[in-house]
Amino acid sequence: MIQSIIEWLLSPESWTGSSGIATRLWEHLLYSAIVVVLACVIAIPLGLYIGHAGRANWAVTLANSARAVPTLGLLFAMTLVVGPMISSELAFVIPSIAVLVLLAIPPVLSGAYAGVASVDPAARDAARGVGMRPLQVLTRVEVPCALPLLLSGIRAATLQVIATATIAAYVGLGGLGRFLIDGLASGDYVRTAGGALLVAALALTVDGVLALVERYAVSPGLTGKDVGDTAVVASTT
Amino acid sequence: MTWIQDNWTVIFPLGWSHAVLAGVPLVIGLILAIPLGWAARRWRRAYPVIVSTSGLLYTIPSLALFILMPLILGTQILDPVNVVAAMTVYTVALLVRTVADGLGSVPDHVQQAATAMGYGGLRRFLVVELPLAIPVIIAGLRVAAVSNVSIVSVASLIGVSQLGDLLVDGFNRNIPGELLLGIAACLALALVFDVVITAVGRALTPWTRTARA
Amino acid sequence: MHRTSRSAGVLALATAALLTLTACGGSSDPLSSETTDDSTATDAATDGGGGGEEIVVGSANFSESVLLANIYAGALNNAGVNASTNTGIGSREIYLNALEDGSIDVIPEYTGALGFFYDPEFSETDPQAVYDVIQGLLPEDFVVLDRAEAENNDSVVVTQETAEEYDLAAIPDLADVAGELSFGAPPEFETRPQGLSGLQETYGVEFASFRPLTGQALVQALQNGQIDAANIFSTDPAIVVNDFVVLEDTEKLFGSQNMVPLVRADVADTVRDTLNAVSAELTTEQVTEMLRQTDVEQRNPEDVAAEFLEQAGL
Numbered sequence: 001m002i003q004s005i006i007e008w009l010l011s012p013e014s015w016t017g018s019s020g021i022a023t024r025l026w027e028h029l030l031y032s033a034i035v036v037v038l039a040c041v042i043a044i045p046l047g048l049y050i051g052h053a054g055r056a057n058w059a060v061t062l063a064n065s066a067r068a069v070p071t072l073g074l075l076f077a078m079t080l081v082v083g084p085m086i087s088s089e090l091a092f093v094i095p096s097i098a099v100l101v102l103l104a105i106p107p108v109l110s111g112a113y114a115g116v117a118s119v120d121p122a123a124r125d126a127a128r129g130v131g132m133r134p135l136q137v138l139t140r141v142e143v144p145c146a147l148p149l150l151l152s153g154i155r156a157a158t159l160q161v162i163a164t165a166t167i168a169a170y171v172g173l174g175g176l177g178r179f180l181i182d183g184l185a186s187g188d189y190v191r192t193a194g195g196a197l198l199v200a201a202l203a204l205t206v207d208g209v210l211a212l213v214e215r216y217a218v219s220p221g222l223t224g225k226d227v228g229d230t231a232v233v234a235s236t237t
Numbered sequence: 238m239t240w241i242q243d244n245w246t247v248i249f250p251l252g253w254s255h256a257v258l259a260g261v262p263l264v265i266g267l268i269l270a271i272p273l274g275w276a277a278r279r280w281r282r283a284y285p286v287i288v289s290t291s292g293l294l295y296t297i298p299s300l301a302l303f304i305l306m307p308l309i310l311g312t313q314i315l316d317p318v319n320v321v322a323a324m325t326v327y328t329v330a331l332l333v334r335t336v337a338d339g340l341g342s343v344p345d346h347v348q349q350a351a352t353a354m355g356y357g358g359l360r361r362f363l364v365v366e367l368p369l370a371i372p373v374i375i376a377g378l379r380v381a382a383v384s385n386v387s388i389v390s391v392a393s394l395i396g397v398s399q400l401g402d403l404l405v406d407g408f409n410r411n412i413p414g415e416l417l418l419g420i421a422a423c424l425a426l427a428l429v430f431d432v433v434i435t436a437v438g439r440a441l442t443p444w445t446r447t448a449r450a
Numbered sequence: 451m452h453r454t455s456r457s458a459g460v461l462a463l464a465t466a467a468l469l470t471l472t473a474c475g476g477s478s479d480p481l482s483s484e485t486t487d488d489s490t491a492t493d494a495a496t497d498g499g500g501g502g503e504e505i506v507v508g509s510a511n512f513s514e515s516v517l518l519a520n521i522y523a524g525a526l527n528n529a530g531v532n533a534s535t536n537t538g539i540g541s542r543e544i545y546l547n548a549l550e551d552g553s554i555d556v557i558p559e560y561t562g563a564l565g566f567f568y569d570p571e572f573s574e575t576d577p578q579a580v581y582d583v584i585q586g587l588l589p590e591d592f593v594v595l596d597r598a599e600a601e602n603n604d605s606v607v608v609t610q611e612t613a614e615e616y617d618l619a620a621i622p623d624l625a626d627v628a629g630e631l632s633f634g635a636p637p638e639f640e641t642r643p644q645g646l647s648g649l650q651e652t653y654g655v656e657f658a659s660f661r662p663l664t665g666q667a668l669v670q671a672l673q674n675g676q677i678d679a680a681n682i683f684s685t686d687p688a689i690v691v692n693d694f695v696v697l698e699d700t701e702k703l704f705g706s707q708n709m710v711p712l713v714r715a716d717v718a719d720t721v722r723d724t725l726n727a728v729s730a731e732l733t734t735e736q737v738t739e740m741l742r743q744t745d746v747e748q749r750n751p752e753d754v755a756a757e758f759l760e761q762a763g764l
């Protein structure tokens with residue numbers, strides 16, 4: 001079994017063609033990137049605002065309880081409702097992307113919100129004291145301080161999207177999930193296992209890259225690497 | 238919507254299966270995560286290894302883990318144990334870090350006081366450190382419970398029946414009511430888990446209530 | 451002090467409870483029997499009160515298979531056999547494994563499909579000839595019981611508009627135009643011998659692209675024009691409801707596909723006799739009508755099955 005998986009992974013034939021590993025890997029990366037970017041565009045400003053203004057905390061609670069919605073159900077509902085409205089190939093892509101964006105919003109939102117909320121009030125006061133306007137306080141003090149938590153939220157969201165995008169293959173999305181679903185349907189466990197390994201490898205690689213980004217992006221003036229992730233877990237509840 | 242009126246009672250047997258498939262791994266996962274979390278705390282070098290290994294487990298797509306479990310465990314392919322085992326893996330992956338961080342949140346002076354009172358080793362861990370870590374562990378359990386309830390529904394794709402059956406069947410037969418009922422039942426179950434876990438957490442940490450009152 | 455001992459007590463109690471639960475989870479039996487009981491209550495027409503070995507009827511993940519499983523299980527229960535269903539297992543490649551490892555004892559099957567599955571070179575098309583040959587192809591511990599007159603074949607369908615646009619009536623008509631068309635089917639169609647490769651070898655039909663889809667997503671994609679042709683079962687009510695055109699399988703690529711119970715060789719004679727009596731009653735028209743009730747009128751397959759059995763006196 002393990003040998004046939006390795007053979008499958010190494011064989012040039014499995015890599016080429018419109019349903020080869022290379023194409024599926026690229027699709028998977030592309031969909032995941034689109035999803036995470038969209039989720040960030042929605043969740044970061046919202047999270048920063050909530051954290052900054054200290055209002056509308058219910059939005060964070062709402063987003064977190066949305067995690068309980070079964071992804072599979074949401075995917076089916078979206079496909080049945082949105083699918084018929086689109087007449088192009090995009091009908092297979094848009095419902096899945098939308099569901100994955102919904103899935104990615106809570107961790108990013110919590111990260112952004114918790115990041116800003118955890119900024120030391122003294123730092124905020126000091127910033128105001130030196131004459132910064134509210135927007136300046138946000139961009140020059142709160143955002144840099146919130147960065148570790150925000151980035152770890154984005155990392156969590158990315159991992160989740162990469163792993164969950166596989167289920168979307170059931171409603172016709174491309175990507176590495178095809179190997180899992182098609183392998184299951186045709187009783188080809190080698191393809192399923194190989195696909196799973198590829199997804200895990202992709203997730204780890206992307207996570208590694210994001211970890212590097214995190215290291216370079218976070219201001220050296222900030223420590224608190226250790227408390228960072230704990231706070232995200234705690235804030236998600 | 239007439240479908241719901243005629244068939245809504247199916248949520249009870251399916252919901253029970255769902256609760257077992259999501260809940261049992263929560264319990265087993267917690268039991269496994271406590272010694273692992275303790276080890277991660279006890280030996281500094283073990284921490285990154287244990288935490289990153291458990292993070293790695295979480296990157297395995299659920300569908301793949303469900304499909305491959307019978308090959309790993311040698312079980313029958315429709316055996317619910319496959320789902321329980323896979324969900325336990327995810328629960329442990331989520332909880333190890335929480336337990337480790339929860340134990341880490343116990344202040345040094347408390348540990349020193351406990352040691353001074355003659356509590357040592359395992360006793361200090363069970364009677365002082367673990368109870369004090371409960372609030373953080375409970376927070377982690379709530380996340381794991383919600384996530385388990387959602388993931389278990391995927392098991393319908395491998396023929397293990399629970400609330401996810403309503404999702405798949407509603408989709409295949411184009412019955413929006415059935416799909417909606419499935420989603421609502423999953424949400425309700427997640428809520429029940431959350432309430433139960435919170436209540437257990439409160440019962441286990443009476444001192445937090447006294448402090449607030 | 452009182453408080454500490456109380457919380458320690460709760461903790462001890464909780465731990466004990468957890469350990470008991472783990473013990474249950476550790477061995478497979480209590481848990482699997484528990485879930486089987488559940489599915490008995492949910493899916494089977496009656497709660498099997500009769501004693502004896504429990505017979506589990508499995509099904510594939512499409513409506514007709516689920517319906518047939520409910521008919522089989524209902525008939526067995528009426529005959530005093532303790533039967534339950536485990537529906538929606540997946541594709542043939544999966545449920546045959548489940549039959550092999552004893553997770554299920556009975557599965558509704560199709561004669562020709564079994565032939566193709568066990569012998570890629572399978573070429574019989576006459577219903578009786580197909581039936582006679584497959585018995586010899588099956589693994590030792592599998593037996594097919596009597597075949598029903600009812601048939602449900604794979605089919606290639608297109609929308610009314612596509613049929614008119616390209617002047618399509620039979621699968622060979624696709625040969626010249628398929629290069630511009632996309633095709634949708636369940637994922638396993640891509641690798642099955644009578645699937646994409648069969649279309650190419652028998653008819654020279656090679657589609658521009660293949661889109662793996664199941665259930666409603668497949669029907670919807672054909673309806674909305676995201677795919678131009680689809681592999682849908684000939685008894686699927688979606689064909690009538692959406693006015694799809696079934697292209698004639700002139701070379702009998704899909705062969706004869708009579709409905710037949712595939713069982714483990716160790717099932718009791720009562721099971722065989724009961725299921726043979728069911729097959730004697732099933733016609734294509736009845737199955738199509740029952741599927742209309744489950745998929746269009748959204749009735750419960752269990753109820754539809756029970757009605758059929760009552761009318762047939764089974």
